[in-house]
Amino acid sequence: MDKPKVVLGVSGGIAAYKACELLRRLTESGHDVRVVPTESSLHFVGAATWSALSGHPVSTEVWDDVHEVPHVRIGQGADLVVVAPATADMLAKAAHGLADDLLTNTLLTARCPVVFAPAMHTEMWEHSATQENVATLRRRGAVVIEPAVGRLTGVDTGKGRLPDPGEIFEVCRRVLARGPVEPDLAGRHVVISAGGTREPLDPVRYLGNRSSGKQGYALARTAVARGARVTLVEANTGLPDPAGADVLHAGTAVQLREAVLKAAADADVVVMAAAVADFRPAEYATGKIKKKDGQEPAPIRLVRNPDILAEVAGERARPEQIVVGFAAETDNVLANGREKLRRKGCDLLVVNEVGERRTFGSEENEAVVLAADGGETQVPYGPKEALADTVWDLVSSRLG
Numbered sequence: 001m002d003k004p005k006v007v008l009g010v011s012g013g014i015a016a017y018k019a020c021e022l023l024r025r026l027t028e029s030g031h032d033v034r035v036v037p038t039e040s041s042l043h044f045v046g047a048a049t050w051s052a053l054s055g056h057p058v059s060t061e062v063w064d065d066v067h068e069v070p071h072v073r074i075g076q077g078a079d080l081v082v083v084a085p086a087t088a089d090m091l092a093k094a095a096h097g098l099a100d101d102l103l104t105n106t107l108l109t110a111r112c113p114v115v116f117a118p119a120m121h122t123e124m125w126e127h128s129a130t131q132e133n134v135a136t137l138r139r140r141g142a143v144v145i146e147p148a149v150g151r152l153t154g155v156d157t158g159k160g161r162l163p164d165p166g167e168i169f170e171v172c173r174r175v176l177a178r179g180p181v182e183p184d185l186a187g188r189h190v191v192i193s194a195g196g197t198r199e200p201l202d203p204v205r206y207l208g209n210r211s212s213g214k215q216g217y218a219l220a221r222t223a224v225a226r227g228a229r230v231t232l233v234e235a236n237t238g239l240p241d242p243a244g245a246d247v248l249h250a251g252t253a254v255q256l257r258e259a260v261l262k263a264a265a266d267a268d269v270v271v272m273a274a275a276v277a278d279f280r281p282a283e284y285a286t287g288k289i290k291k292k293d294g295q296e297p298a299p300i301r302l303v304r305n306p307d308i309l310a311e312v313a314g315e316r317a318r319p320e321q322i323v324v325g326f327a328a329e330t331d332n333v334l335a336n337g338r339e340k341l342r343r344k345g346c347d348l349l350v351v352n353e354v355g356e357r358r359t360f361g362s363e364e365n366e367a368v369v370l371a372a373d374g375g376e377t378q379v380p381y382g383p384k385e386a387l388a389d390t391v392w393d394l395v396s397s398r399l400g
Contacts, residue, residue: 003032004176007074007110009083009103010050011090012040013162014153015119019084020045021165023053026172034074036060036103038090060102074102075109080176083107085119085162088130091144095133113175114142117168117243122158141182143175143227145244163243167221171243174225174385183227184396190228191267192219193260193274193308195235197253201300202285210354211275213237215326215365218384219271219391220245226392231263235274253277253305260308265317269395271324272309273350280305313345322347322398324391328354334368341370348372348394350387369394 006026010019016037026033035050039060047058075081083090083103090103094116099105107114116137124130125147134144145168150161162168194216198206217239220232224244232245235256241247248263250256253276264270279302291297313323323346327337330353337351352367366381369390377394379387 003030004079005077006031006033006172006176007078007081007106008033008035008054009081009086009090009106010035010037010041010045011083011085011087011103012038012043013085013087013119014044015085015162016041016044018162018165020049020053022082022084022168022172023050025166025169027054029169029173034078036074036106038101038103072105072109075106076111078106078110078112080113080115080172081107081110082115082117082168082172084115084117084165084168086116086144087118088120088124088127088133091116091118091130091133091137094142095136112180113178115168115172115175116142116144117162118144118147118160119162120147120160121152121156122160125160138183138186138227141186141227143171143183143225145171145224146229146246148241148243164240167240167243170221171225174222178225183225185223185392186227188228188268188399189231189266190223190269190271191231191233191260191263192216192223192271193233193235193256193276194220195237196275197235197251197256197277197305199252199277199280199305200284201281202287202289204288207277207279207281208236209275209277211328212362213239213274214363215384215387216271216273217242218388219273222385222388222392226396231267233259233263233274235276253280253308257306257308257311260312264312264321267317267321268399269322269324270312271391272312272346273326275326275328276308277305279303307344309346310344313347320400322395324348324350324395327351330354334370337368337370341372346372347398348391350391 033054034056035054050058148161148163149159195213196209196211198208200206220242223230230245233248235250248259282301282303309325325346327340329336333353341349349370365384367379369377
């Protein structure tokens with residue numbers, strides 16, 4: 001089979017060097033990559049580097065190899081165009097249809113999915129002109145990944161950092177897998193919780209669970225690839241932030257509740273994939289609990305944690321908000337799932353069987369998605385991103 005053809009556009013920002021890692025991941029995973037840099041980007045990474053890593057000649061001008069009409073052919077033959085980094089200047093040119101070099105001509109002729117990974121200083125990203133350009137590109141069907149928060153050029157820190165190249169690659173992979181379809185979650189804000197809460201007993205011990213957060217992260221990555229604005233509330237995962245997601249960190253169930261409720265205020269969809277502890281210790285020992293010779297440990301009294309899923313579903317910030325829950329069961333899986341769906345009041349409930357060596361920490365999952373209207377969708381054993389896409393398919397059909 002022919003390798004998927006990817007055009008990697010590189011514009012003139014200092015983060016251009018990170019695109020080398022993205023190129024490596026694309027080529028090593030079986031993609032045929034043509035790099036199209038801007039003239040200014042070559043101040044950061046030279047043409048020889050791009051040519052050596054991609055195996056293709058590199059040009060910035062429409063006047064090179066004119067007989068092959070590269071300004072038209074490159075875009076026409078692509079299965080995906082990804083611009084990383086995408087500077088404020090490049091976003092402006094793309095939004096206004098300017099075509100003064102090979103990359104901007106390629107963007108105009110491409111009829112495949114297009115992904116932009118912006119990188120710039122915070123003030124430039126937040127400027128109304130940039131935000132209007134981003135909104136225009138998204139409205140036309142492009143996937144514009146939200147930049148990461150972190151260290152920028154010099155001593156500056158803020159939103160505008162290029163996301164991790166490995167995470168940009170995951171977005172590209174998901175966009176390619178979906179093919180030339182409109183991003184069905186474009187313009188939607190989705191809130192996703194992931195991971196497992198930890199309830200402290202003392203400064204060194206806690207009550208927790210085995211959740212890795214991988215299913216929640218798969219939901220976040222697939223939602224970004226489908227055009228959504230994603231807020232991910234993670235609890236104790238230790239996983240790298242998914243490209244394009246605004247990530248909030250929580251430790252306990254109470255902290256997770258506060259973050260989810262705040263983020264859900266303007267959300268179209270809330271997906272509670274985190275494993276939230278049902279109980280927490282009634283008392284917190286300020287010092288490490290010591291064992292004493294000849295004495296049994298004192299019983300640990302537990303109190304209930306807030307039921308975040310029931311609260312979100314019962315007191316929706318918006319009447320049309322869709323709420324999705326997860327039910328991890330060890331026995332009577334479907335019966336318990338149907339009862340939980342009724343009790344929680346959510347629209348969809350993803351029910352799966354879990355155990356010490358099943359689901360938790362795995363890259364695969366299988367589940368049944370129960371709907372409040374009586375529907376049941378079986379999701380066979382497979383990658384967690386396949387289950388995530390099924391969930392978004394069902395959500396998208398209900399968004400209207």
